[in-house]
Amino acid sequence: MSVDQKTVRRIAHLARIAVTEEEVPHLQGELNAILSFVEQLNEVNVDGVEPMTSVTPMTMKKRQDGVTDGGYADKVVRNAPATEDNFFLVPKVIE
Amino acid sequence: MTDLTHLTIAEARDGLKAKSFSATELAKAHIAAIEKARALNAYVLETPDKALAMAKASDEKIAKGEAGALEGIPLGIKDLFCTEGVVSTAASKILGNFNPPYESTVTRNLWNDGAVMLGKLNMDEFAMGSSNETSAFGPVVSPWRREGSNVSAGASGAIEGTHLVPGGSSGGSAAAVAAHLCLGATATDTGGSIRQPAAFTGTVGIKPTYGRVSRWGTVAFASSLDQAGPIARTVRDAAIMLRSMSGPDAKDTTCVDLPVPDFEAAVSRGVKGLKIGIPKEYRIDGMSPEIDALWAQGVEWLRQAGAEIVEVSLPHTKYALPAYYIVAPAEASSNLARYDGVRYGLRVPGKDIVELYEKTRAAGFGREVKRRIMIGTYVLSAGYYDAYYVRAQKIRTLIKQDFEKVYASGIHAILTPATPSAAFGIGEKGSADPVEMYLNDIFTVTVNMAGLPGIAVPAGLDAQGLPLGLQLIGRAFDEETLFAAGQVIENAAGRIKLPQPWW
Numbered sequence: 391m392s393v394d395q396k397t398v399r400r401i402a403h404l405a406r407i408a409v410t411e412e413e414v415p416h417l418q419g420e421l422n423a424i425l426s427f428v429e430q431l432n433e434v435n436v437d438g439v440e441p442m443t444s445v446t447p448m449t450m451k452k453r454q455d456g457v458t459d460g461g462y463a464d465k466v467v468r469n470a471p472a473t474e475d476n477f478f479l480v481p482k483v484i485e
Numbered sequence: 486m487t488d489l490t491h492l493t494i495a496e497a498r499d500g501l502k503a504k505s506f507s508a509t510e511l512a513k514a515h516i517a518a519i520e521k522a523r524a525l526n527a528y529v530l531e532t533p534d535k536a537l538a539m540a541k542a543s544d545e546k547i548a549k550g551e552a553g554a555l556e557g558i559p560l561g562i563k564d565l566f567c568t569e570g571v572v573s574t575a576a577s578k579i580l581g582n583f584n585p586p587y588e589s590t591v592t593r594n595l596w597n598d599g600a601v602m603l604g605k606l607n608m609d610e611f612a613m614g615s616s617n618e619t620s621a622f623g624p625v626v627s628p629w630r631r632e633g634s635n636v637s638a639g640a641s642g643a644i645e646g647t648h649l650v651p652g653g654s655s656g657g658s659a660a661a662v663a664a665h666l667c668l669g670a671t672a673t674d675t676g677g678s679i680r681q682p683a684a685f686t687g688t689v690g691i692k693p694t695y696g697r698v699s700r701w702g703t704v705a706f707a708s709s710l711d712q713a714g715p716i717a718r719t720v721r722d723a724a725i726m727l728r729s730m731s732g733p734d735a736k737d738t739t740c741v742d743l744p745v746p747d748f749e750a751a752v753s754r755g756v757k758g759l760k761i762g763i764p765k766e767y768r769i770d771g772m773s774p775e776i777d778a779l780w781a782q783g784v785e786w787l788r789q790a791g792a793e794i795v796e797v798s799l800p801h802t803k804y805a806l807p808a809y810y811i812v813a814p815a816e817a818s819s820n821l822a823r824y825d826g827v828r829y830g831l832r833v834p835g836k837d838i839v840e841l842y843e844k845t846r847a848a849g850f851g852r853e854v855k856r857r858i859m860i861g862t863y864v865l866s867a868g869y870y871d872a873y874y875v876r877a878q879k880i881r882t883l884i885k886q887d888f889e890k891v892y893a894s895g896i897h898a899i900l901t902p903a904t905p906s907a908a909f910g911i912g913e914k915g916s917a918d919p920v921e922m923y924l925n926d927i928f929t930v931t932v933n934m935a936g937l938p939g940i941a942v943p944a945g946l947d948a949q950g951l952p953l954g955l956q957l958i959g960r961a962f963d964e965e966t967l968f969a970a971g972q973v974i975e976n977a978a979g980r981i982k983l984p985q986p987w988w
Contacts, residue, residue, distance in 0.1 A: 391872075393863070405818060405862040406825075406839070407855055408847035420856055420919055421863070427920045428807040428873070434880055441878035442885065445709055445936030446696050446961060451738045465586040471832035478827050483838050 391429075392422045489514035490665040494558055494722040497668055501547055501557045508547065508557025512540035512601055515559045519603060519666050524638045524988045525626045527651075527661040529564055530572060531604040539601040546599065555729050556599030561667035563658050564605040565612055566592050566713075567702045571602075575704040576620040577610045579849025581830045589702025590734045591671060591713050598729040603667050607657030610851045611821065612678055612706045615925040616914065617656025619853040624911055627651040627686060628664035628984045632950040638988045649908040649951070652682030652925075658716045659686040663983050669717040669726045673703060675710045676809055677904075677929030680941035683716050684903035684954030687943045687981035689723045689971065690716040692929075694962045695936035696741040698727075699734035707816035708739075710809075710933040719980065720942060720971040724748035727964065743962060751965035752972045757791030759966065762896040766802035767928060769905070775947050776902045783900055783944055783955045786977035787970065797896060799887040804880050805931040810923060811864050811877035812934075817854075818861025824849060856919065885935040888958075898966050901928050903941040903954035932958050940967040942974045943981040952981050 393401070398418045402409040409417060463476040472479035489511050492500065500506055516533045536559060543557035567573045567585035574580045588596070596602070609619040617625040627649040630636045636646035651660040655672035659682035662670050672679040674692035683690030691714045698713045705711060715726035728748045734740045763784060768777070788794050826832035826845030833848050835841035850858070864873035891899065905927055915922030932939035938961070941954040955974055959967045 391869075397863075398859075401859050401863050401866070403843075404866060405855075405858050406822075406842040406846055407850065407858065408840075408843035417856070417859065421860060423918050423920055424810055424856075424860055427923075428810055428877075431804055431807050431811075431876055431880055434801070434804055434876075434883070436876060436879040436883070439879040439882050441875050442881040443878075445881075445885070445934075446694070446739075446741070448696070448739070448741065451735075451742070453735070462586075467828075468586060469583050469829035471826065471830075480827055481835065481838050481841055 391425055393418060393425065490518045492668065493719050494668045494717060494725050495719070497558055502552065508540040508543035508601065509537065511557060512536045512559050515603055515667060521986070522664055522666055522988055524642050524644055525628060525660055525664060526623055527607055527625055527657045527664065527666055528561065528604045529574070529576065529607045529622045529657070532571060532602055535571070536601050536603050543599050543601060553597065553599030554725070555595060557601060558599070558668055559601045559603050560595065561603050561606045561658060561661045561670040562592060563608055563655055563671050563673060565608060565673050565704045566671055567704070568592055568602070568605070571605065573605065574621070575611050576608045576622055577849065577851070577854065578621045579824045579831050579846070583829050587702060590699035590736060591703065591730050594732060595671070595729055600729070606661055606670055609654035609656065610854050611704065611817070612654040612673055612675055613817070613853050613857055614653040615677070615681055615922050616650035617653040618650060618911060619851055621851060625651050625656040625660045626988070627660055627908055628988065629686060629908060629951055630984070630987070647910045650685070650911055652685035652908060654678040655682050655716060659683055659688055659690070662686070662688045662716050662718060664986070665983070669715055669722055671713060671730070672716045673711060673713045674933065675706050675813060676933050677926035679714050679716060680929045680939055680954070680956055681904050681925055683941040685908040685952065687952030687983055688716050688718055689720050689940065689942055690714065691723050691727060691940040691964065691967065692932065692938060693727060693731065693964050694938045696739055697731050697938070697962065697964070699737040699740040701734055701736040705820040707813040708820060709816060710813060720968055720975050721749060721752045723940070724752050724968045746965055748964060748968055751968045754965070754969035755790060756787055756970050756973050759792045759897040759970070760795050760895050761787050761792045761970070762795050762797035762891055762899040764797050764799045764802065764899055764901060766799050767901045769927065773906060776905065776953065779945050779953050779955065780900070780902050783974060786974055787900065790973045795896060797891045797899065799891065799931070801880065801883045801887050802931055805884050805934050806923060806927055808877040808880040808884070809930045809934060810860070811873050812881060814857040814861035815865050815874050816861070818858045818865065821854070821858055881934050884931060888935045888937060892960050897960070898970055899958040901956045901958065903928060903956040907947045907949065907951035907953055928956060937961055938964045938967055940971045942971045944974055944978045
């Protein structure tokens with residue numbers, strides 16, 4: 391399988407990465423090189439094989455559902471580019 | 486007095502205990518070496534004040550007889566580990582001047598054992614690369630040069646000539662250890678990022694079993710594959726560091742509740758009576774005769790030390806790398822969704838929230854990272870998920886089963902080459918086709934896909950005088966056998982003579 395330029399633009403939008411018109415053909419070539427490399431996986435018979443979900447067999451650790459951390463909103467927002475009263479600021483999203 | 490930067494961790498530990506020198510003297514020697522080696526670009530942030538304060542605290546603890554396992558040992562920290570109050574960037578512009586208000590579990594464990602932080606080490610952006618060329622801080626220069634090479638440090642301190650890459654993604658870690666800019670370094674490995682740079686620089690690197698080391702506070706690339714480990718100058722030093730880095734952690738549900746063995750004690754066990762597997766599928770087409778000869782030499786060394794050598798088969802080996810280039814980008818596209826210009830790091834304004842995301846991520850991520858996010862987005866997208874992602878996860882099951890069958894037949898560890906070649910020059914690979922660079926990980930990536938431990942140990946030099954490494958792959962949670970067999974190789978090969986400063 392290979393991707394066309396329209397698909398490259400669609401993937402970029404899904405990934406929320408702006409791409410310029412000049413970048414599209416380069417990205418198309420690079421993505422197709424990778425897709426053609428992974429094509430060989432189609433040779434493998436995977437009938438009846440379970441897809442891996444955990445590389446080491448383990449049961450998920452559980453703990454009491456209680457508050458163990460937190461109470462420092464100022465530290466949480468300290469690295470944000472724009473904040474007000476310990477809230478993250480973003481452009482208006484609802485008209 | 487001998488140069489303090491040329492000690493091993495074990496020697497430094499003994500010297501500090503015997504009060505032959507102080508932790509402060511040891512830290513100062515390294516700070517001076519780092520200042521003189523800036524042309525290598527191994528450190529992206531030097532923290533000399535922190536190092537001296539930590540060394541002073543270590544000297545006080547040593548005086549009181551309260552020394553920890555790594556008391557006073559100066560280390561470099563890959564910039565993928567979040568360090569409280571010290572800028573942590575993953576070598577990406579998108580994290581900008583991110584200053585974590587918390588400490589990663591790995592670094593917390595090291596500081597609890599008394600280690601001293603010299604600074605943060607360069608790497609491929611978000612650990613995506615095999616040459617350290619994708620870093621937002623620029624490439625790392627390997628301290629190694631080909632015989633007769635014209636690479637030199639010019640009058641201005643800039644590097645002249647086509648230098649070699651140290652490998653990646655832990656290129657800063659490997660270069661700093663090889664150039665004596667720290668006694669050991671933390672590193673991480675998703676597809677070979679500890680073992681490949683270790684092999685390229687004549688150092689020892691171990692990726693432990695998935696779950697041995699906590700991933701908490703380490704910037705995530707592909708969460709089902711990522712594991713931290715040490716790069717050091719000897720097998721023993723790697724064992725000492727790994728013991729301190731490991732252990733259960735309530736903050737990482739994939740980090741196992743198993744006691745950490747005394748890895749250092751395993752170093753002197755030897756391989757007598759062990760069965761070492763040699764997988765025929767690693768004998769790839771076009772493999773250089775030098776790598777083949779090195780591998781045969783490794784077999785001979787282990788045999789002479791009393792191991793039984795058995796040819797084994799891992800039939801799905803050739804599918805590990807293509808499956809990896811579906812699984813790892815898929816996880817990366819999900820993990821890196823958090824870099825949105827809202828909560829930390831870079832923000833490029835836009836007319837609405839979507840444009841803010843798109844412009845921020847376009848400006849903040851480098852080319853390789855964008856490429857992998859986009860591949861990951863594609864293979865997870867509606868209509869392609871089953872054909873790519875689910876198929877790759879099934880193949881991952883087959884790869885793991887290959888290893889399980891071999892180990893069930895009584896094999897204790899597997900010996901392979903670490904890399905298909907010695908270090909290459911900057912700009913030599915992957916500029917036209919990204920897959921050319923990806924092939925560096927052909928021998929290492931199977932280990933991540935199966936969650937197993939793997940160690941790279943220097944085993945010789947190529948015709949151009951560059952180091953080559955062998956890899957040992959172990960059973961899950963049996964790093965001890967890797968240290969035992971790794972030491973046999975180190976003893977037989979002799980410690981590699983690291984380059985003298987020319988920088």
